[in-house]
Amino acid sequence: xxxxxxxxxxxxxxxxxxxxxxxxxxxxxxxxxxxxxxxxxxxxxxxxxxxxxxxxxxxxxxxxxxxxxxxxxxxxxxxxxxxxxxxxxxxxxxxxxxxxxxxxxxxxxxxxxxxxxxxxxxxxxxxxxxxxxxxxxxxxxxxxxxxxxxxxxxxxxxxxxxxxxxxxxxxxxxxxxxxxxxxxxxxxxxxxxxxxxxxxxxxxxxxxxxxxxxxxxxxxxxxxxxxxxxxxxxxxxxxxxxxxxxxxxxxxxxxxxxxxxxxxxxxxxxxxxxxxxxxxxxxxxxxxxxxxxxxxxxxxxx
DNA sequence: GTCCAGGTCGCGC
DNA sequence: GCGCGACATGGA
Numbered sequence: 001x002x003x004x005x006x007x008x009x010x011x012x013x014x015x016x017x018x019x020x021x022x023x024x025x026x027x028x029x030x031x032x033x034x035x036x037x038x039x040x041x042x043x044x045x046x047x048x049x050x051x052x053x054x055x056x057x058x059x060x061x062x063x064x065x066x067x068x069x070x071x072x073x074x075x076x077x078x079x080x081x082x083x084x085x086x087x088x089x090x091x092x093x094x095x096x097x098x099x100x101x102x103x104x105x106x107x108x109x110x111x112x113x114x115x116x117x118x119x120x121x122x123x124x125x126x127x128x129x130x131x132x133x134x135x136x137x138x139x140x141x142x143x144x145x146x147x148x149x150x151x152x153x154x155x156x157x158x159x160x161x162x163x164x165x166x167x168x169x170x171x172x173x174x175x176x177x178x179x180x181x182x183x184x185x186x187x188x189x190x191x192x193x194x195x196x197x198x199x200x201x202x203x204x205x206x207x208x209x210x211x212x213x214x215x216x217x218x219x220x221x222x223x224x225x226x227x228x229x230x231x232x233x234x235x236x237x238x239x240x241x242x243x244x245x246x247x248x249x250x251x252x253x254x255x256x257x258x259x260x261x262x263x264x265x266x267x268x269x270x271x272x273x274x275x276x277x278x279x280x281x282x283x284x285x286x287x288x289x290x291x292x293x294x295x296x297x298x299x300x301x302x
Numbered sequence: 303g304t305c306c307a308g309g310t311c312g313c314g315c
Numbered sequence: 316g317c318g319c320g321a322c323a324t325g326g327a
Binding site: 022127128130133134135136137138182186222223225226227243244246249250 | 308
């Protein structure tokens with residue numbers, strides 16, 4: 001049983017990050033609320049390990065079912081940095097928040113980092129699985145994808161499937177076995193593109209690109225439109241655009257317009273003063289007002 | 303049966 | 316550029 005420690009930024013808040021959005025409810029994550037432990041099945045080269053992630057002092061403490069050598073440890077550190085947005089500087093957002101009555105609580109809780117998958121492919125697939133469906137079905141689609149196609153640990157726990165594993169399944173199999181519906185086509189196209197090298201998600205991510213350019217880049221992906229592109233950017237720590245969906249419209253309508261329908265542009269204007277933190281500004285409002293709305297989807301404690 | 307859920311895409315104008 | 320319908324699935 002290996003036990004590893006990786007330092008985190010001073011303003012890092014573990015549970016608010018884990019529960020920042022629904023990702024902690026999607027396989028191969030599993031949240032143990034009682035023990036404050038995030039379970040994660042992760043691939044390292046050809047190996048699949050079961051990790052238990054906790055926050056202790058100024059570090060993430062990782063327990064693994066298998067010893068990790070130096071190479072795997074470095075890979076784990078990179079993956080943890082992405083999963084918890086450890087390299088994201090959220091000081092400016094905290095500063096802006098502390099100057100606003102409605103967001104003063106943000107700096108106190110350390111809210112501001114979004115939980116991510118270990119790589120952009122996983123996040124893109126999961127985002128596609130959230131479109132035009134219910135959260136319950138999203139959880140089901142991802143669960144089936146992982147259990148049907150994911151490589152397994154020694155203990156039999158499946159990791160998130162690689163692009164080639166998904167690409168090697170047929171569209172029909174993805175539809176029938178993973179219940180992806182019409183998304184089977186786009187997820188298969190994405191997986192195939194990444195597996196064959198025609199799509200390079202890490203190259204598509206360009207920190208030097210302006211926000212609009214980056215948004216357009218993500219929109220070239222199959223199944224990714226304005227909503228998905230903005231979401232994908234947020235998971236890279238770029239909150240320039242709000243992912244407009246039925247949830248955003250419902251929230252702004254109820255909170256600011258007494259339930260009356262208003263144009264998207266009107267809703268978006270409300271957040272324009274937040275500059276490159278618009279999505280996070282909206283998301284923190286939603287999060288604060290409905291922090292417990294996802295609890296019913298958490299699996300019963302063991 | 304009908305509508306719709308944290309949308310996207312292709313088509314016609 | 317902009318409106319519109321189709322698209323799988325499962326629950327209300």
